[in-house]
Amino acid sequence: MPELPEVETIRLGLQGKIVGLKISDVEIRLPKIFQGNPKDIVGSKVLNLRRRAKILLIDLDNNLSLVIHLKLSGQLVYHKDGKQATFGHPIPFAGTVLPAKTTHVIFTFSDNSVLYFNDVRQFGYVKIVKTSEVEKLKAIEEFGPEPLTYEFTPEKFKEIILKKKMPVKLVLMDQAQIAGVGNIYANEALFLSKIHPERKANTLDDNEIKKLYDALLEVLKMGIKYGGSSENAYVNALGEKGTMQDHFMVYGKAGKPCPKSCGGTVKRITQAGRGTFFCPSCQK
Ligand SMILES: [Zn+2]
Numbered sequence: 001m002p003e004l005p006e007v008e009t010i011r012l013g014l015q016g017k018i019v020g021l022k023i024s025d026v027e028i029r030l031p032k033i034f035q036g037n038p039k040d041i042v043g044s045k046v047l048n049l050r051r052r053a054k055i056l057l058i059d060l061d062n063n064l065s066l067v068i069h070l071k072l073s074g075q076l077v078y079h080k081d082g083k084q085a086t087f088g089h090p091i092p093f094a095g096t097v098l099p100a101k102t103t104h105v106i107f108t109f110s111d112n113s114v115l116y117f118n119d120v121r122q123f124g125y126v127k128i129v130k131t132s133e134v135e136k137l138k139a140i141e142e143f144g145p146e147p148l149t150y151e152f153t154p155e156k157f158k159e160i161i162l163k164k165k166m167p168v169k170l171v172l173m174d175q176a177q178i179a180g181v182g183n184i185y186a187n188e189a190l191f192l193s194k195i196h197p198e199r200k201a202n203t204l205d206d207n208e209i210k211k212l213y214d215a216l217l218e219v220l221k222m223g224i225k226y227g228g229s230s231e232n233a234y235v236n237a238l239g240e241k242g243t244m245q246d247h248f249m250v251y252g253k254a255g256k257p258c259p260k261s262c263g264g265t266v267k268r269i270t271q272a273g274r275g276t277f278f279c280p281s282c283q284k
Contacts, residue, residue: 004053004147007054015049017237019046023107025042025106026041026042027106033119036128041060044062052146054069054182057134063132067140068125069139074233075119076115077237085114087239162204165200167197169187172190196283229244253266263281
């Protein structure tokens, strides 16, 4: 699932492409993906792109916003010439030409450029909402603080960690506690801070909490720096894969030697139905 760094990479990529463009057409090829009347946004101009946790928000100049959730396998791919959207590289689950079978919504702009929403698993969605009501959406209202903003201080993080008795990894992944962190970055942050993923959050000492805070910010920034991780369907706004997966320390590395050369082997366990990867000798 695309996490904070992946959605942020898409936002940054689209920001330079579609701000200022007018939507001239919306083609919905799979109705369940799209909520709202597409006629309400045709003729409106893109003002700004924002991100909240793993959700992308496109603000329009008619007081409406598009709320886009990629869920497991959504893709948002821009092409400057929609009539010949041929890519020099294959897009996962779509191929080199768009629209593909997995293309469910097509936004065309007045300069003939196009934004494709693809989703092989079809759990993602595009929703039209009044801009003033975005923050009140149930999916958004419940989010905890954004880790890459000033509100997410070490003190705030400590408060979040210490009030929870559940395993620390699950706290990191709880969107109501911290927004945007999913399985990949939770695994990587715990490895970097040498904390066992099953430790109960409220048993971490001050030093461990500070290390985990720093590690979390570090891996999220790394994810953005490398354009996100493309172990599955994720691609950036130009349909290109990110390279964060080449920098994973433990995620998906069960049976491999610990990257810290401690002599240990990366182990996989399951927590809340998700794979947890860690080094039993480094992470206590
Ligand atoms: Zn180790």
